Every structure is written in structure tokens, then in C-alpha cells.
Amino acid sequence: MSRATSQPGSAGPDPAADPAGTEATARRADATAVIVNYNSGDRLGPLLDVLLPEVRGVVVVDNASVDASLSGVEGRPGVAVLGNDSNRGFAAAANQGAALGKGDWLLFVNPDTHLLPGQVSRLLWDVPAGVAAVAPLQVDEDGRPRSETGGYEPTLRRYLVWALLPVRFHRRFGPWLAPPFPTADVELAWVSGALLGVRRRLFEDFGGFDQRFFLYHEDVDLCRRARRAGWRIVCRAAVRLHHEVAHGEAGRRVNSGLRSVESLALDFEGGRRRALGAVLSLGFGLRALLAVGTTRRLARAVLLPCLRLMIGGTPEGGTPS
Numbered sequence: 335m336s337r338a339t340s341q342p343g344s345a346g347p348d349p350a351a352d353p354a355g356t357e358a359t360a361r362r363a364d365a366t367a368v369i370v371n372y373n374s375g376d377r378l379g380p381l382l383d384v385l386l387p388e389v390r391g392v393v394v395v396d397n398a399s400v401d402a403s404l405s406g407v408e409g410r411p412g413v414a415v416l417g418n419d420s421n422r423g424f425a426a427a428a429n430q431g432a433a434l435g436k437g438d439w440l441l442f443v444n445p446d447t448h449l450l451p452g453q454v455s456r457l458l459w460d461v462p463a464g465v466a467a468v469a470p471l472q473v474d475e476d477g478r479p480r481s482e483t484g485g486y487e488p489t490l491r492r493y494l495v496w497a498l499l500p501v502r503f504h505r506r507f508g509p510w511l512a513p514p515f516p517t518a519d520v521e522l523a524w525v526s527g528a529l530l531g532v533r534r535r536l537f538e539d540f541g542g543f544d545q546r547f548f549l550y551h552e553d554v555d556l557c558r559r560a561r562r563a564g565w566r567i568v569c570r571a572a573v574r575l576h577h578e579v580a581h582g583e584a585g586r587r588v589n590s591g592l593r594s595v596e597s598l599a600l601d602f603e604g605g606r607r608r609a610l611g612a613v614l615s616l617g618f619g620l621r622a623l624l625a626v627g628t629t630r631r632l633a634r635a636v637l638l639p640c641l642r643l644m645i646g647g648t649p650e651g652g653t654p655s
Contacts, residue, residue, distance in 0.1 A: 362389060363388060363389055365390065366390060366434070366435035366437055367391070367392045368441065370395050372397040372399055377406070378404070378406035378407055380406075389437075389454060390412075391436065392412060393413075393416065395431040397422055403445075424543075424548070424549050425543035432537060435534050441532075442529070444528040444577065446579070456570070457469075457570055458531050464566050465567070467532045469483070470570055470574060472526065472575050477574070479513075483510075484522040485510035485511050488601060491507075493509055495508045497616045516569065519570055522567055525569050526553055527553035532556070543555070543556055548593060549597065551594070595614065595640060599648065599649055608645070611643025611644030614640040615637060618640055
């Protein structure tokens with residue numbers, strides 16, 4: 335069950351943004367922004383301060399948060415809030431929000447992104463007609479590009495490259511974007527849903543995100559379906575977005591890693607799933623021994639679920655349906 339508390343308003347016409355990205359002046363894009371919220375702390379208020387002037391409306395879908403994160407939304411015109419009675423996961427909640435969308439674009443925005451004025455306008459400015467989805471280049475707090483920006487079609491061979499080599503040596507052979515990072519528009523197999531513009535009609539035609547994916551990999555799946563239908567996927571690297579990833583919290587990132595393995599496993603069936611478990615066990619096993627900090631903690635947490643995959647089970651310990 336969900337409950338709506340307000341409706342997004344129309345912002346009128348959408349004048350063009352500066353195509354060169356030299357001005358940070360906010361211009362409205364013909365887009366509805368969708369934010370899936372789950373215990374995001376005090377992030378929503380500052381995010382909406384930047385986002386609202388650049389889109390025609392915002393839908394916040396709250397997945398039964400128990401903190402005060404929705405306080406940053408209260409009383410804001412142009413914002414609709416849908417409250418779920420339980421945590422439905424990202425894909426299902428994002429589809430709820432998208433159902434209220436208006437305009438040419440849906441813009442999915444994670445609460446742990448740090449938008450700057452003008453970035454949404456530049457992201458959605460003059461997107462070529464054959465492009466289904468566009469996303470920025472993600473960076474960390476020091477401005478260093480993140481591989482989580484997007485990447486290539488997931489295969490066992492690409493994950494074997496990840497298992498054995500640090501990302502800086504992947505080039506185009508691993509599953510994620512790797513150095514040298516682009517500085518202009520580049521076509522990829524998929525881009526991250528952290529800040530993702532998708533043509534609204536296309537999203538509706540595809541039936542939205544696949545709700546089998548509770549968290550992660552729904553963006554990979556959607557982009558794959560778009561490519562198979564003849565569309566292109568673009569990373570607009572001139573827009574550099576600071577993304578914390580899992581709210582920048584070590585514990586949350588470990589839990590997100592577990593969800594990521596669960597979602598990835600859905601993309602591999604039968605013997606390929608067992609092979610994936612073996613490859614992931616190798617990669618996380620090496621990291622559990624050699625890495626430090628959050629990377630080591632995450633590797634140790636997901637190693638057992640990966641071993642379960644290798645012997646034909648599921649990451650949660652059950653039997654595949």
C-alpha cells in the first residue's frame with residue numbers, strides 16, 4: 335500500500351540549457367524527477383533545492399523510512415510524496431514514481447548524489463534522437479571518476495578480469511568503466527541509475543524497471559533491453575556528478591554489496607550462475623585477503639553468498655526457482 339500526499343506541478347516551458355556547460359544557471363528540462371528514499375538522513379532538502387528549479391516536478395517514493403528524512407520534503411510545491419508501508423526495493427519504488435511522470439524525460443535521482451545547479455539541464459540538453467538513456471560521469475568527493483558510472487555487457491569473462499586485476503588495468507575488458515575515463519559523450523552498454531535520464535515513453539513501453547531486482551542491476555537490465563530494441567546508451571562525461579555510493583557509509587555499502595550479488599545472480603542461469611559464483615568467490619576471496627578497510631569488510635561479507643552460488647544455491651542460501 336502507498337499513500338500520496340501531494341501532486342507535482344507544471345513548471346511551464348523548458349528553455350534550453352547551455353550546451354557547452356559553461357554556465358551553472360538552472361533551466362527547466364521537460365522532465366519529472368523520481369527519488370527513491372530510504373533513511374537518507376538530511377540529504378533530501380539540499381537535493382531538492384537544486385533539483386526543483388530544473389525539472390517540471392519531483393516524485394519522492396519513500397520505502398518505509400524510520401528516520402526523519404522526509405522532513406526535507408514537507409511543504410514544497412511541485413513535489414509528490416508516495417509512502418510505502420514496507421521497503422519495496424529500488425526498482426518497484428522507482429516504477430511507482432515513474433507512473434506519475436510527465437514530460438519527455440524521467441530523471442531517476444539517488445538521495446546520495448550531490449547535484450550542482452545546471453547539471454540536470456546540461457545532462458538532458460540536446461540528447462541525440464537515437465539515445466534512450468543518458469547519465470553523467472560519477473566522481474568521488476575529491477573529483478576522481480568512479481567506475482560505478484556505467485560499463486559493458488556483464489559476462490563471465492569480464493568478471494574474471496575484475497577478479498584478477500585492479501580496475502585501473504581493465505580498460506574495456508572488465509564489467510565497469512575504467513581508466514582512461516572519457517571527457518565527452520561516450521556510448522556504453524549501460525549507465526548507472528544514480529542519476530539517470532530515460533525517455534518517458536520508452537520507459538513505459540518497456541514496462542519500467544524489472545522488479546525482480548530489489549537493488550542494483552535494474553539499470554543494466556533496462557539499458558540492455560533498450561539496446562536490443564536499437565537504442566543507444568550514453569554517458570555524458572562533461573557532467574561530473576559527486577556520488578557518495580551507499581550514502582558513503584561503510585555498513586550500508588557492505589549491505590549494498592550483498593544486494594548487488596543477489597541481483598547479479600538473477601542475470602545468470604544454470605551452469606553460468608555456478609560459474610559466476612566461482613569467479614566472484616575468486617575475486618572476493620583475493621580481496622578478503624589483500625584489501626583493507628571497507629573493501630575487505632565487503633569482500634568477507636559476500637564471500638559466503640558467492641560460494642553458495644558456486645554450488646548451485648542462491649546468495650540467500652535457498653534453491654533457485
